[in-house]
Amino acid sequence: MMLIDVAEYRPDVADLNTAFTDELLNVLAADGSYIPAPMLAALTAALPARPNGWLSVRSLDGSIRFFVGTNTKLYLLNSTTLAWDDVSQVATTYSATDDVPWCIKAFGNFIIAVNQNDDPQVYEIGTDILFRDLAGSPPRAGIIAIWGDFVALMRLTSNANRVQWSGLNDCEFWTPGTNNSDYQDFPDGGQVQGSTEATNPLILMESAIQRATFVPGSVEIFTFQKIHDKRGAKSPYSIATRGELGFFADEGGFFQIGPDGGITPIGFEKVDRTFFRRMAVSSISRIAGAVDPFYSRVYWVLDYDGDGIFDQMLVYDWQLVKWTVIDVAVVGIFAFATSGYTLDGLDAVSTSLDALPFPLDSKAWQGGAPVLGAFGTDFTLGAFSGVSMEATITSPELGDTAGKVMRTAASYPVVDTADVFVSIGVRMRRGDNVTWLAEQQPSSNTGMVRKRSRARFHRFKTRIPADTVWTHFKGIDVETSEAGSR
Incomplete structure (x- = not known):
């Protein structure tokens, strides 16, 4: 028997007799194995309209709140009924759109919501019951970031090349030149797309990256230095940050940027060519991104046909330096914290414990537990904490380029479940299409798949059905022998 270890997902490179594969679906990377990718399962009632901005926040009193915006309204999740309460400013219909979405951030107990078509809105937890105009006459903007003790606004309606920040520790003070509030215009680099969230942030533009340095007590407040030219974020929504660490998508590739401004092309010769080739400009x-609130993963969702529904999710683990891909049907992803549920409170989700979308020990039920969430196409809020998705793991192609024909007699998938199916892909020449033989389940006695094949090139596909309980897929053992040449 020959063990074929799990292969790294790198569809951009050749997979013949390598440690790479171009076929992988619905798994997450682990050290030396793949693990299940959980399904998205709904937690709430549906919003009355498509969401286009959101925020989960733990307030200073420890409670969890979830805010969301639609084109015309702002909502707050009712943690008792799991329905959505309209908390829009009184007698106000907002003018956000799919192309001019909301950005919502927390600054202490202040929840600030902006889009480029409306005046900035604020909701102070413990004081306000509805949103109101943010005081201080701030400019209309498309993006908010928190820079230590400052609120920064970007993608300004009046000046796309400007960043403007609030007074020191005062999100409702916006008079430039007073109380440390000011602005900075950038002469080149295109419009400002977003920034990391740190006291000394990195500001990503369309084709430049600036480093801002807070200088307490100085006249400038922040100093700015261009650290990258001709490199920036093609999509403002692709920028995903955890503190000083940032990730973004530029034209033709995915990148990681550290607090020192160093850029790593994380998708080069791995996934960039494959996925950017499929997308229109x-x-x-x-492209929209989010950083996992718990693990070292960043997720990007991709809309291939432009219908507003994200079809797939690319997952990059920056500790393992590995990619995977997951099929989805969502309108946005984000990290959020759940409010926590008692057994009685679970009745709002389902009247039957057997019908709950997650196991009772899932983090989704634990108050304040960080999870990755999304809005489904039905506009319900859900968490990726459900049962395992159907996983497909394909080996590299193996073969002898000198013409030797190989015969296989049996294979043994190295995974801790018997509910698994194996199929063999064969071809005589690399220019031929791969022919997949009928998949077969392992013997209940031996765990072996007794399937014979004869070809110059072989690959082995393992399929694990949805809702199967398993923890690690390590590889597949294959029994092979020479069959001569032809």
């Missing part, structure tokens, strides 16, 4: 500008 308009789809590239709408």
